[in-house]
Amino acid sequence: MAEKHTSPRVFFPRTVSEALDLANDQPDFVFWAGGTHLAGDSKSRDMIDLPRTVIALGFVEELVRASRSEHGLELGSMITLDRLTSIGRSALPTGLSEALSGIGTRPLRCRATLGGHLGRKGIVGDLAPLLQILDSRIETRYLRERRGRRKPTAATRKIPVSLLASDEGLRKGELITRISIPNEPWNFGAVKKIFPESKPGRVLIFSALARLDKGMLSEWRMALSDGLGHILRDREMEVGMAGKPLPLSKKDLDGMVEAIRLLTEPWSDREYERKAAMGLARGFMIRAGS
Ligand SMILES: Cc1cc2nc3c(=O)[nH]c(=O)nc-3n(C[C@H](O)[C@H](O)[C@H](O)COP(=O)(O)OP(=O)(O)OC[C@H]3O[C@@H](n4cnc5c(N)ncnc54)[C@H](O)[C@@H]3O)c2cc1C
Structure with missing residues (x-):
């Protein structure tokens, strides 16, 4: 019997709250950042099986912001690896420029995002070991049920990179919003x-x-x-x-x-x-x- 394929429905939220609400409403969804992992291997044409709903993060402005403070570097999860490279070796934490340049080709780095790089299940990308020893933290937002409230409310969590692959790592519906890299003593x-x-x-x-x-x-x-x-x-x-x-x-x-x-x-x-x-x-x- 022929299998019936249906295209996923794609949503384009404009804010983090909209993205979280959509994720909460859909039983079967995936966050789509640069899509380089989700689109799969172009040689074998093996696209990862997409669920019924795709929540594309490309229009969430808050996620593409980068800033530097007295505490360190704050990077939105939708910043591409290429944009990060363009900050320049001397302004980036020690080793980051080197780690970025080893990831795929420039066209890939122009699409692949920091959040997508860290959000892949069961895969430790090139950046995670360095981000771990730089004491980076991953800020996530998610919705949680509160007693006495009809609707779930938004909550924030900061996960050390070392816990990303553990049971305390990313949960279903949790959105990586920022990566914080503290100022460093390394030379x-x-x-x-x-x-x-x-x-x-x-x-x-x-x-x-x-x-x-x-x-x-x-x-x-x-x-x-x-x-x-x-x-x-x-x-x-x-x-x-x-x-x-x-x-x-x-x-x-x-x-x-x-x-x-x-x-x-x-x-x-x-x-x-x-x-x-x-x-x-x-x-x-x-x-x-x-
Ligand atoms: C040709 C090729 C070469 C590559 N070479 C290397 C390499 O040398 N080294 C290396 O480390 N990697 C390599 N990669 C992997 C690449 O780093 C990842 O595909 C990329 O970083 C994923 O980013 P993305 O924005 O495209 O994520 P997507 O494909 O959009 O998403 C990846 C996963 O993260 C989830 N996700 C995305 N954003 C968020 C978010 N904000 N919050 C929660 N979950 C999220 C998605 O749901 C999905 O499960 C290569 C990939 C390709 C295709």
Whole structure:
């Protein structure tokens, strides 16, 4: 029997409240930002199955605003990756320009948005590990039922990037509105993306930040991702190395490499990525000390 395909109904809200009301009214909907993920892979023409209703966010003005305050950078979720790049390397948080330039091609970055990049279920994009170590927070808005009220009321939540992939992450109907990146103490950083040879579809994303101060490693952070599951990070190792004089001693470098070996144990079937992560961290520290 032939399957019956019906096109989804598309709504174009003008405000966040309208978008939330629409989401609340529709049992089966999706938020559409740049559509690069939802439209799927153009080579295989596999468009992701769209639900009955599409809520397109392109006309919600509030979501395309960017501002800088004494606390840091506030970025609306509908800002495209290209617009973010155009802010300029020196005005962006350490490492962000590098991370952005590794994502697809310019035409893709002109459409893909920050909110869409972070809103994909079960996927850790290139930016999430860096945003996590930059202590970024994701502001969301959603509707919640209140006792004594006939209609649900709007509420706001701030989610650390580390919780995005957890049960406390994005819930159905929750709209990412802003990404807040606090002012940073970092003056040295690196974001590297490695594709293991002859292993199609695999990737290692290495993100590291450091504060170098009068020949010392005052503070540092590192996050590793395979683009799929959770981001790997070892706070104990980061704290343990803070305050060490630069260049790091062989003992300190070997200790760090051993800690990364333990950290990457969940990747027991990804020996290439584990070795690459150890090499990248060692190289990062050697450059920091030179
Ligand atoms: C050819 C190609 C190459 C790519 N290369 C890379 C790469 O190198 N590295 C990488 O990390 N990624 C890569 N990507 C993925 C790309 O980063 C994402 O497709 C893009 O960032 C998604 O943004 P979007 O605005 O198009 O989202 P959409 O496709 O519109 O949405 C993505 C998901 O997020 C949800 N969503 C969107 N906005 C919101 C919001 N405000 N609140 C809540 N949920 C929301 C949507 O409902 C959907 O589930 C690539 C994609 C393509 C097509």
